[in-house]
Structures are given as structure tokens and as C-alpha cells.
Amino acid sequence: MAAANRLRLGLAMRLALRELRGGLSGFYIFLACVALGTGAIAAVNSVSEMMTGSITSEGRTILGGDVRFEVENRDFTGAERTYLESLGTSSSGAGLRTMARLPDGSDQSLVELRAVDDAYPLYGELVTQPALPVDEVFAEQDGVYGAIVAPIFLDRLALKIGDEVLVGQARFEIRAAIVTEPDALSEGFGFAPRLMISRQALDAAGLVRPGSLVEQSYRIRLDGGTDARALAALRTEAGERFADAGWQIRTSQNAAPALTRNIERFSQFLTLVGLTALIVGGVGIANSVRAWLEGKRGVIATLKCVGAPARLVVAIYLIQxxxxxxxxxxxxxxLGAATPFFAAGALSSVIPISVDASFYPGSLAIAAGFGLMTAFAFAVLPLGRAGEVPATALFRQQGFEASGLPRWPYLLTAGLTLVALCAAAIWFADDRRIAGIFVAAVAVAFAVLRLVGHAVQAAARRFPTVRSTPLRLAIGNIHRPGALTPSVVLSLGLGLALLVTLALIDTNLRRELSGNLPDRAPNFFFVDIQSSEIDGFEKVVTTLVPDGKVIKVPMLRGRITELKGEAVSVDNVPPQARWVLRGDRGVTYAKNLPENSRLSAGQWWPADYQGEPLVSFSSEEAGELGLSVGDTITVSVLGRSIIAKIANLRDVEWESLSINFVMVFSPNTFAGAPHSWMATLSDPGADAALEGEVLRAVTQAYPTITSVRVKDALELANRVVGQIGIAIRAAALVALVASVLVLAGALAAGNRSRIHDAVVLKTLGATRATLIRAYVYEYGLLGLATALFALAFGGVAAWFVVSRIMTLPSSFMPDIALMTLAGALLVTVGIGLIGTWRVLGQKAAPVLREL
Structure with a gap:
């Protein structure tokens, strides 16, 4: 038996290779579908691996050391400094947001202030223009300290090298512009231009006060081992030795975790879009195989007449x-392997690291696996049907239309392959929950579109007879045996639904940032307001804006260290909730329920409550963390661990950009603790001139208060969203091309029967115009059916992504959806008609001789 199977497989291979000598005619659409989807997945994953690999390879330079320790809103203790400095060569620094202003008070700007010591940088090189050594560029000269700034800061305040600015209570001379800040990526995303000074200058400016939002850091070049095992051991030792320090420890193995995480998530999104395009192309693969087998009827019939079993026939063509x-x-x-080499230069100008392109076998292997599995899964079914058609039917030119479904082994094989494809998509995803939802949505769309296709055919079959000949022909074409309806509805439906989804996501993001959000958001955020300044600050603001609304709340910083008595870790916290536990979070206390929130469970504490510490938790984040009323959390605040019981849960309107906190504590929790204040100013009628006046007045009266104009932050976010939008539109283009290819494949698969129909109808007196109108009606009716599905499915999918994943308000915009559908249908149906035009030009005699 084994020998017979080997003989049969060898024979199938020889016959398949011999027949392939005739070329790839009829397989160009097949090739395009496979190459498009595979190339998209390979390109996205290769670029992602290039970026993350570059970040890892330059981990020391990006981090500024082998290991970095950070604490929020406090300084390191003497014992902590002694321990850290014993590990190797160290460099200390501090970072905060503050205001820089011109000496005459005429203008000011928010800056990302960074203070460094004489040892900076431990790795890499600080490059300035003009080039100056670190000790000279920051030195004090006649009571004026040196500073270096980002070029955009000079443009914003119309300054030049040598000019002076005021920061806090100190005067600074701008001595150079920053060309390269080697560890900028580890500092995180900045909303304002960089301004760098020395640690001594920071003390002179008086910006670090009790409750100030400042990040203190130590970067260390280790004397000992720096491999992954040694760094992990150091993290463990530091955590055990200073269990209550509440510091973040980052190593060069994970120098920019936020950036790496964002790259991985965005590449996952684009990979799933590419996989969807590949699956959409799978329908085109099935159509192409079917059309190709139509041209092989004579060969298949001959093979079966000389005794070839169905399995041998299937094996021959499956190999091909x-x-x-x-x-x-x-x-x-x-295509995918070449993409990193083209993208490296562009990405280097966006992300300040050396990006070295290479070949990435892992990413290419994943794309190849997806491509081959998709081709196999969608080719098995038409091949199985072809193998079951008797030779007599093939000789009678009946083709494969009436053969029905193949036998169960082929169905099972195709089904198992698709399941494996979906499982692989989920397994290789960074966020498997989102990937699972995405795969489930595609599966549901497939099933629903199958039902839509059958419903359209059933409706056409029962439609009353109409007098219009073209319309009657169109309705007949929709429900006749071997009709294109199932393939066209499936391919167009998936492609159009993906297009509508991407268009609505892009438009919702843009509208939220440029339209609704500025209308709801406050005009200003003010932070680092000391308790001794809060009354005076409020007087300054209300004098200038008497109709404005000022909301002020106390603010501290704290980190969650335990949930329900168990230490938090990656293993016991779901991925979607880990952001709550990264670093210190802003916390506050309040007697009354904050605005823009409402209780969803539990009760608010009395205004004069004096019992055990209580906390109100945001309900969405509590659900993600598995918390409920009565559970306890442990929060490290100002170096002290506080165990608080959850008294209630709140629904919070985060999208309002008002002052909101995940955790609001009962007032007695922080009795006597030093803290700062945070405030917002809202006045819908304030124009740019009034906002500028408020900004100058607050900065001059209280130079250490940080003022953030929301409009500036939204403009920066708009630029980021614009860059994301380019990728979204590129993904939409891939989906549109896949839909066009699939439609072309469906038309190619039905060309034989359409040629026969056109010839017979033309012989009976039909004109080319009549037939064209019939095809326009047919494609129009099918397009209408798929468009209705795409509107519904795309609207739901976009709502889920925007509201549930991005946690932003989502609305269905029919104008955007309809314009997207109209454009896509115009392209796809237009291409369909172009393909049909060739059918109408066939001469009658050769076709009639075959009937």
C-alpha cells in the first residue's frame, strides 16, 4: 500500500510538472492575491522587527546606562543613593514640565525640563550646535546658568543662541541647540520642547517642592555583568533590599518599553488587516482555481477515461x-523583505535611533505560512469538486457548476486548515484577546455573507417577471446555476466592510481631536500649584476670566503595589489593565463625588468620615483588574504603603478631558501629607488673545506653576493621528486592491458561461447595449446588497474599536460610510464591466459549434 501511494504521488508530481510547462496563464489573479496578502504581512512584521531590534541593540544608549532607577515626586534617600552608587558609575537626573518665559514677560512656552549632572551621558554622545562640552554648556557664569534647547523652542519664542530665558526663579543663557539627545527615547513622549540644564541650576530655579510632579532618576554603568541574567538578578536584589522604595527599574534589555509596545500593537493591527486582505484574496484564489479548472475539462476527462482515480486528479492539480x-x-x-530597506531612512528621521535594515527570517516565515495555508484552504474545495465530476459530464462541457459540495474529507481538510490559520493569527498576536475578536468577526462576516448571498439568490428567484429585458436578464444571472452571486457577495462584502471600518475609525479619531474634544475640554490645565499659592492663583485667573469655571483638586502620586493582598505582577494582571499599574498614577482625595462621574456600585463616604482608608475606583479599570466593592488595594504614596478598601466604583467620562482619577481616596487617608494642587480653567467664550493673557499672568505671578494649554496638546495629538491615518489609509488601499482582484477572479471564473449566454442572446437579437445594461443592473443589485451589509458590519466594527479599545466616543457617520462605499463600488464594478466588455466581443461561430 505504501509503495502504491508513493508511486501514485510520484506520478502526480511528474504529470503536474509536465502540465506546468504551458505557463501560468489563468493564474495571474491567483498570484496577485497570494502575493498581495503575503507581502503586506511580511512587510509589516519585518519593519516592526527592524524597529524593535534596533531599540534592543542600542539599549544602553537609549536607556543612558545598563540599568535605570526612577522614583516619582520624591528624591532618593541616602541609603538608596549609597546602594545605587556602589553598583558602578552613576549619573543622576530629574525631569518635569514647567514654563520658560522671556525676561520681559512678553511670551512664554511650556517645556520638558531635564536636569543632568556632570557624568551625563554614560553612553552615547550629546551633540549640540555649536558643539560644546557638557561641563561648559551648563556652567554658571556671573549668576546665569547655561541651557541647551530643542530647535523648535527657538522658533516658538523667536530666540537665538546667546539669548536669555527665565525658568522658575533662575535666569538661563541659551548656549546651544540640541542636535542629538542620546537617551531621548527612554524619557518618553514629550508634549513640549526640550530644555536641558544642570542639577545645580534646577536647585537654583526652585522648581522641586513638596508635591511637585518631578521624576528623579539614576542611570548606572555597571561594574559587574550586563547580560540578561545578571540584570534580572540585580532587579530582584534591588526589589528585595528596598521593598518599599516604589521605584521603577528598567534595564538595557527593555530600554523603551512604551515605544516597543506601541510598535508591536500597531504592527499587530496592520498584520490583522493584511491577514483579512489575504483571506479576502482567498475567495479570489478559489475563483481562480475554478476558472483554471474550467479550462482543463478536456485533460481531466481524458485522465478519468484512462482510469485515473479522483484522488490522483486532485493530487495533480493540488501540486500545481x-x-x-x-x-x-x-x-x-x-516585497516584504525589501520594505525595511526602503523604510529605514524615513523611520530614522522620525525616531532618533540608528535603524539598520536587514532580512528577518522569522517575520518572513510567518507571512509565508499564512500565505500557503490560505492558498491551500481555499484551493481544496474547488479541486475536490473537480475530482468528483464524471468524465461524461466534462465531455458534455457541463463544467463544475452543478457538482455541489465536495466529499467530507475535502471539507474537513479545508476547515482544519482555516482553524489552524486563525489559531496562528491569535498565537502570534501581541494582544491575543483583540486578535481573537478580530478573527471571530471575520468568521461571522463570512457566515453572514454566505447567508446574504443565498438570500439574494432566493429573492431573485422569487422576484416577479419584469418587462425590462436588461433587468430580467440581470435578475436571471443572479440566481441561475453557477452564478457569480456567492463569490461576488463574499468578496465585495468583506472588502467593503473593511474599508468602511477603517474609514470610520480614521474619521472618528480626527473628529474627536479636532471637533468634539476641544468643545468639551477645558482651556487650561495648571499643575504643581502649592497649597500656599492656590488662593492667589485662583484670584489671578478669576480676575481675568470672571465667567470662567475653575476646578481645583489636591493631587499626589502613588503606585499600586498589591491587589486584594497579592503583589501585582505581569502574571496576575490581564494585558488590557496593565497600564494602570505602570509607574505612579495621580491620586486625590475628595469629600464629594467628583464631576463627570457617577456611582455604579457601592456608596460614597460621609463628608466627615474618619474610619479606615477608603478608595473610589474607576469601574472600567476595576473590572479589568477583577476588583469589586469590598476588595483592598495597597498603594505606595510618598514612600508609605497605604491599604485602602474599595468603597464604591465610578463610571468616569475620560473623554471629557476634565480632571479625573482612577483612584479617589477618602480625605482622612492623606491627613497632613504634603501635596500640590491641580486645576482646570474652562471658558468656551475665551479667544486666543484672552488665553494668551491668562498664560502670561499666571506665569509671571507664579513662575513655578506649569500651565498647559489644551489646544496645543490637541494639535500635537492631531499630528500623531495624522501619521496613524496614513497607515490606516494604506491598509484600506490593500483591502480595496484585494476586493478588485477577487472580483476579477470571480468574473474570470464565470467567463465561459457568460460567453455562451452573450453569444446565444446576440444570436437571438440582443444588442451589446442591452447586455451591458443587464450587467450594470446585475452588478448594481449585488453591490447594493453587499453595501448594506458593509454599512452595518463596518459600523459595528468601527464602534467596537473606537469605543471599546480606544475608549473614545464613537458615532456612525453615514456620509463618510456612503462616500467610501460609493467610491469602492465605482472602482470594483467599473473593473467588472471592463472585464465583461471582452466577453461581449466574442464571435458566435466558435462558441455555437461547442453547444
Missing amino acids: VMLIAGFGVLLGLI
Whole structure:
């Protein structure tokens, strides 16, 4: 038996290779579908791996050391400094947001202030223009300290090298512009221009006070081992030795975790879009195989007449299909492998690290696996049907239309392959929950579109007879045996739904940042307001803006260290909730329920409450963390661990950009603790001139208060969203191209029957105009059916992504959705008609001789 199977497989291979000598005619759409999807996945994953690999390889330079220790809103203790400095060569620094202003008070700007010591930088090089050594650029000269700034700061305040600015209570001379800040990525995303000074200058400016929002850090070049195991051991030792320090410890193995995480998540999104395009192309693969087999009817019939069993026929053509699929995958891999080399230069100008392109076998292997599995899964079913058609039917030119579903082994094989494809998509995803939802949505869309296709055919079959000949022909084409309806509805439906989803996501993001959000958001945020300044600050603001609304709340910083008595770790916290536990969070206390929130569970404490510490937790984040009323959390605040019981849960309107906190404590929790205040100013009628006046008045009266104009922050966010939008539109283009290819494949699969129909109808007196109108009606009716599905499914998908994943308000915008559908249908149906035009030009005699 084994020998017979080997003989049969060898024979199938020889016959398949011999038949492939005739070329790839009829498989160009097949190749395009496989190459497009594979190339998209390979390109996205290769670029992602290039970026994350570059970050890892330059980990020391990006981090500024082998290991970095950070504490929020406090300084390191003497014991902590002694321990850290014993590990190797160290460099201390501090970072905060504050205001820099011109000496005459005429203008000011928010800056990301960074203070460094004489040892900075431990790795890499600080490059300035003009080039100056660190000790000279920051030195004090006649009571004026040196500073270096980002070039945009000079443009914003119309300054030049040598000019002076005021920061806090100190005067600074701008001695150079920053060209390269080697560890800028580890400092995180900045909303304002960089301004760098010395640690001594920071003390002179008087910016660090009790409750100030300042990040203190130590970067260390280790004397000992710096491999992954040694760094992990150091983290463990530091955590055990200073259990209550509440510091963040980062190593060069994970120098920029936020950036790496964002790259991985965005690449996952684009990979899933590419996979969807590949699956949409899978329908095109099935159509192409079906059309190709139509041209092989005579060969298949001959093989079956000379005794070839169905399995041998299927094996011959499956080998051919997979060889051609392999060639398509190879084309996609070449495209994907080349993409990092084209993208490296552009990305280097966006992210300040050396990006070295290379080949990434892992990413290419994943893309190749997806491409081959998709081709196999969608090719098995038409091949199985072809193997079951008797030779007599093939000789009678009946083709494969009436053969129905293949036998269960082929159905099972295709089903298992698709399940494996979905499982792989989820397994390789960074966030498997989102990937699982995405895969489930595609599966539901497939099932629903199948039902839509059958419903359209059933409706056409029962539609009353109409007098219009073109319309009657169109309705007949929709429900006749072998009709294109299922393939066209499935391919167009998936492609259009993906297009509508991407368009609505992009538009919702833009509208939220440029339209609704500025209308709801306050005009200003003010932070680092000391208790001794809060009354005077409020008087300054209300004098200038008497109709404005000032909301002020006390603020501290704290980190969650335990949930329900158990230490938090990556293992016991779901991925979607880990952001709550990263670093210190802003916390506050309040007698009354804050605005823009409402209780969803539990009771608010009395105004004069004096019992055990209580906390009100945001309900959404509590659900993600598995917390409920009555549970306890432990928070480290100002070096002290506080155990508080959850008294209630709140629904918080985060999108309002008002002052909101995940955790609000009962007032007695922080009795006597030093803290600062945070305030917002809201006045919808304030214009740019009034906002500028408020900014100058607050900065001059209280130079250490940080003023953030919300409009400036939103403009920066708009630029970021614009860059994301480019990627979204590129993904939409891939989806549109996939839909066009699939429609072209469906038309190619139905060309034989359409040629026969056109010839017979033209012989009976039909004109080309009549037939064209019939095809326009047919494609229009199918487009209308798929458009209705795409509107519904795309609207729901976009709502889920925007409201549930991005936690932003989402609304269905029919104008955007309809314009997207109209444009896509115009392109796809237009291409369909172009393909049909060739059918109408066939001469009658050769076709009639075959009937």
C-alpha cells in the first residue's frame, strides 16, 4: 500500500510538472492575491522587527546606562543613593514640565525640563550646535546658568543662541541647540520642547517642592555583568533590599518599553488587516482555481477515461496549485523583505535611533505560512469538486457548476486548515484577546455573507417577471446555476466592510481631536500649584476670566503595589489593565463625588468620615483588574504603603478631558501629607488673545506653576493621528486592491458561461447595449446588497474599536460610510464591466459549434 501511494504521488508530481510547462496563464489573479496578502504581512512584521531590534541593540544608549532607577515626586534617600552608587558609575537626573518665559514677560512656552549632572551621558554622545562640552554648556557664569534647547523652542519664542530665558526663579543663557539627545527615547513622549540644564541650576530655579510632579532618576554603568541574567538578578536584589522604595527599574534589555509596545500593537493591527486582505484574496484564489479548472475539462476527462482515480486528479492539480502558490508567496516575501530597506531612512528621521535594515527570517516565515495555508484552504474545495465530476459530464462541457459540495474529507481538510490559520493569527498576536475578536468577526462576516448571498439568490428567484429585458436578464444571472452571486457577495462584502471600518475609525479619531474634544475640554490645565499659592492663583485667573469655571483638586502620586493582598505582577494582571499599574498614577482625595462621574456600585463616604482608608475606583479599570466593592488595594504614596478598601466604583467620562482619577481616596487617608494642587480653567467664550493673557499672568505671578494649554496638546495629538491615518489609509488601499482582484477572479471564473449566454442572446437579437445594461443592473443589485451589509458590519466594527479599545466616543457617520462605499463600488464594478466588455466581443461561430 505504501509503495502504491508513493508511486501514485510520484506520478502526480511528474504529470503536474509536465502540465506546468504551458505557463501560468489563468493564474495571474491567483498570484496577485497570494502575493498581495503575503507581502503586506511580511512587510509589516519585518519593519516592526527592524524597529524593535534596533531599540534592543542600542539599549544602553537609549536607556543612558545598563540599568535605570526612577522614583516619582520624591528624591532618593541616602541609603538608596549609597546602594545605587556602589553598583558602578552613576549619573543622576530629574525631569518635569514647567514654563520658560522671556525676561520681559512678553511670551512664554511650556517645556520638558531635564536636569543632568556632570557624568551625563554614560553612553552615547550629546551633540549640540555649536558643539560644546557638557561641563561648559551648563556652567554658571556671573549668576546665569547655561541651557541647551530643542530647535523648535527657538522658533516658538523667536530666540537665538546667546539669548536669555527665565525658568522658575533662575535666569538661563541659551548656549546651544540640541542636535542629538542620546537617551531621548527612554524619557518618553514629550508634549513640549526640550530644555536641558544642570542639577545645580534646577536647585537654583526652585522648581522641586513638596508635591511637585518631578521624576528623579539614576542611570548606572555597571561594574559587574550586563547580560540578561545578571540584570534580572540585580532587579530582584534591588526589589528585595528596598521593598518599599516604589521605584521603577528598567534595564538595557527593555530600554523603551512604551515605544516597543506601541510598535508591536500597531504592527499587530496592520498584520490583522493584511491577514483579512489575504483571506479576502482567498475567495479570489478559489475563483481562480475554478476558472483554471474550467479550462482543463478536456485533460481531466481524458485522465478519468484512462482510469485515473479522483484522488490522483486532485493530487495533480493540488501540486500545481501549491507550486504556483509558492511562487506567489515568494513574490510577496521579496516585497516584504525589501520594505525595511526602503523604510529605514524615513523611520530614522522620525525616531532618533540608528535603524539598520536587514532580512528577518522569522517575520518572513510567518507571512509565508499564512500565505500557503490560505492558498491551500481555499484551493481544496474547488479541486475536490473537480475530482468528483464524471468524465461524461466534462465531455458534455457541463463544467463544475452543478457538482455541489465536495466529499467530507475535502471539507474537513479545508476547515482544519482555516482553524489552524486563525489559531496562528491569535498565537502570534501581541494582544491575543483583540486578535481573537478580530478573527471571530471575520468568521461571522463570512457566515453572514454566505447567508446574504443565498438570500439574494432566493429573492431573485422569487422576484416577479419584469418587462425590462436588461433587468430580467440581470435578475436571471443572479440566481441561475453557477452564478457569480456567492463569490461576488463574499468578496465585495468583506472588502467593503473593511474599508468602511477603517474609514470610520480614521474619521472618528480626527473628529474627536479636532471637533468634539476641544468643545468639551477645558482651556487650561495648571499643575504643581502649592497649597500656599492656590488662593492667589485662583484670584489671578478669576480676575481675568470672571465667567470662567475653575476646578481645583489636591493631587499626589502613588503606585499600586498589591491587589486584594497579592503583589501585582505581569502574571496576575490581564494585558488590557496593565497600564494602570505602570509607574505612579495621580491620586486625590475628595469629600464629594467628583464631576463627570457617577456611582455604579457601592456608596460614597460621609463628608466627615474618619474610619479606615477608603478608595473610589474607576469601574472600567476595576473590572479589568477583577476588583469589586469590598476588595483592598495597597498603594505606595510618598514612600508609605497605604491599604485602602474599595468603597464604591465610578463610571468616569475620560473623554471629557476634565480632571479625573482612577483612584479617589477618602480625605482622612492623606491627613497632613504634603501635596500640590491641580486645576482646570474652562471658558468656551475665551479667544486666543484672552488665553494668551491668562498664560502670561499666571506665569509671571507664579513662575513655578506649569500651565498647559489644551489646544496645543490637541494639535500635537492631531499630528500623531495624522501619521496613524496614513497607515490606516494604506491598509484600506490593500483591502480595496484585494476586493478588485477577487472580483476579477470571480468574473474570470464565470467567463465561459457568460460567453455562451452573450453569444446565444446576440444570436437571438440582443444588442451589446442591452447586455451591458443587464450587467450594470446585475452588478448594481449585488453591490447594493453587499453595501448594506458593509454599512452595518463596518459600523459595528468601527464602534467596537473606537469605543471599546480606544475608549473614545464613537458615532456612525453615514456620509463618510456612503462616500467610501460609493467610491469602492465605482472602482470594483467599473473593473467588472471592463472585464465583461471582452466577453461581449466574442464571435458566435466558435462558441455555437461547442453547444
